[in-house]
Amino acid sequence: MPKISRADRAELAQKAAHIRRHGQRADWDVATIADEITRQVPDLAPLEVWRLAYGWSRPQVVAAIGELYAADGLAPPGVTTARLCRWEHDGVQPDPDYAAALARVYQVSPQRLGLNLPSIAAGAGYGRPTPSTLGAGMAETALTAVADSVQLQREIEGPDGGPDTRDQVERAVGYYTSHYARHAPNVLATEIHRARQMVVDMLTHPQRDADRTELRRLAGWLSALLGNLAFHTADYAGAHIHLGTGARLGISVGEHRLTGWSLGAQSMVASFQERPTDALELAAQAGEHADTPLHRAQITAWCELRALAALGRRSDAAAAATRAQHHMDAARAEEPGRFGFDRAELHQHLAESALRLGEPRQAAEHAATAVALKTTGSPGWAAATVIRARAAAADHAPADATALATTVLDTVAPEHLRETTRQRLAALDADLHTEHQPARASRDLRDRLRALPAHTPAQRTSPEPNGH
Template sequence: MAKVSRAHRAALAERAAHIRQQGQRANWDVAAIAAEMTRRLPELAALEVWRLAYGWSRPQVVAAIGELYAADGLAPPGVTTARLCRWEHDGVQPAPDYAAALARVYQVRPHRLGLNLPSLASTAGYGRRSQPSTLGAGMAETALTAVADSVALQRDLEGPAGGPGTRQHVQQAVDYYARHYSRYAPSVLAGEIHRARQMVVDMLTHDQHEADRAELRRLAGWLSALLGNLAFHTCDYAGAHIHLSTGARLGSSVGEGHLAGWSLGAQSMVAAFGQRPTDALELAQHAHDYADTPLRRAQITAWCELRALAALGRRSDAAAAAARAQHHMDSATDQPGRFGFDRAEFHQHLAESALRLGQTTAARDHADTALSVKPHGSPGWAAVTVILARTHAAEHAPADATAVATTVLDTVPTTHLRETTRQRLTALDQDLHTEHRPAPAAREFHDRLQTLPAPTPAQRTSSEPNGG
């Protein structure tokens, strides 16, 4: 490989960073970003391409290799950033063990890194198959942090007040957070959204054209709505109320009805889980004022109004609300993402309301329908699974109830266990202990719930956007 000057090398790295940002905005995976870098920057060796596609520095890769060795009970490797640089730039092949470790770090076959290891072609590790590890979580977290990093980089280019490119990056960040909401632990995601929102708040302190200021406030509102939901999922009811109120206020002030309506709907949910059904119903009725499509009307009716009516025991009103929600849903198209609504979630809410009203068979049917389309292990799957377990408890089948609910505790990491699911698990525990002599399985389930760690709060905070 021809010698490349340091200045040209820096220019290539900068171009690679731009390609990575473009790929992230288009929701490409790392492999697609690496392929585009290879196509547009043929001077880069494959080993360097994959590092840049992940956005990692050489010290980070060296540290990751060290973590692999430690996890395998091996002595620390002799890898340094200088050696990695030679492997990337001078065409020097690493020793087989190091090459296999690199393949595990980047989670690709060795040949895709330009490494000649035919004996390891069917494995992702040195002497053993790669197992899922914290590296996978680390890579996911790297993708998450890169979102706000991209906003910061664009703002550096356009100045403290930002500009059209920065506002576009913030919108893309909102879209990413909403689409991948369930992928990350709530506390981790909240920390990154706080970081993005703080940049928007900072930009609002600078002179802006009125239209630009309105756009920034709209974006701040959507970020606040996400933070409100995440605060609730980590049992921070006060924080949820503050953030969701901000989202509703900003949505109303800039004419973003969907934002205002969704934020009010989320406030209704928080009130319902806080055992304030009258407040929940009032908030749901206010949210209806902004529900301007069949899908949004179905969402507010099933998500908020029906829950409150069932909690209040208003059976005929709840039946009418369920019928209205079904009518709206029949003429709607599912919309994915945190701010959307789909038939799986629709049936989840019908199931929970039916259970609250003592309609066990209907609750089980709706739960089964929701489970048939919920991704296994997702937060939605966890919620419906516990609802299904409660139908078994209502039918005096404690062994079935605990067996079903235990799959949630065995599947979902405690860091991803939302307040809503925790409350449902607690309600199931209470269901199982209505008997004078609870079954052994119920006692074991109770003991396991007592060992659950408290929810992890957000890692960062940001000031509330002002109304100016």
């Protein structure tokens, strides 16, 4: 890369800052902002791209590395802003320990930072929460501030709330939806319970009919989120309760999207409980509320296709796959967030259904497409990568399957590993041990899976907002 003048570099940094501000207004996560900076400002090295995507100065990054060393009981590191500058601009590779620290600060793999040091990949701890106030600490502080804002506004307007309090709850639902993948399920569920408790409390006070309807609508969306989080921590009973509340509140306030999504999520839960007939019935109910091409694509792929494949109805599953793709093509745009749908998720469901129907190579193609469209380390990336691993195992490539699964375990912290991905990993483990003498790598993978800690439940609950 040719030498860039200081003035030109300042201009590049300003352009990156503009992209970051635009991304924050659009509720992009940091990885998406980094990808967009890389696309629009290709002269920046990856290490600088990620710092600018976070909006951090070099002294802040140096301080964060120092915090990591202190938390690990190590002597202060010899990192300076000048040294960090050389790593960013001069193509100088940091020592492995410093590279591992940078990966932890930015919470991505070393490779995404342009640090081609595979020897640190397994133990660096990237993607895991760090004690740095710039890493997970900042994310958790931002999360708790959401419900705090609702509480403060309610204190201003009174116990029954008011228009500004309801607006804050609406903003909270939007934040939880768009940042769903950033937090461990139990942590996010605890905060959503806190927000929903305030909504339930407001419903116990006299309200105008229109205001009560709005609060019940918001309570329904919060319940749908809690149902999905319960599902991701293997609390199937809780998932059905919360999702059932979301569906009922959606019907009572005329919110078709809420009703359809909650029923669709219940269909997914039934599928993972190996109840495909119930899942198909719930999918049909959800489909009655899908009123846009994107939502029809979602329900068809997410619920109907999965259930048909589980029932072995090959021709019906093929027809559903075609319909889902046609609906997706007709959609005006993809929707981000937990309640949205995109092509990555479409290909994930197509892959898993193909796998279920005994078509591993087709499954591998769809899974590879989904992986390419997802950010490394995200829940969607993890799910699609394990589906790729299962396809490799079905195609008699156990070494490839084990390597893919190991990559997921090396990249995603246990507390962020959803129950859906754990079940896929368990299925892969069973696939790999069908042989009489499984390979050593397969046995090591089984040991790692058995060592995974149990899911941590949310630290608080809130009553179901079913009353009028």
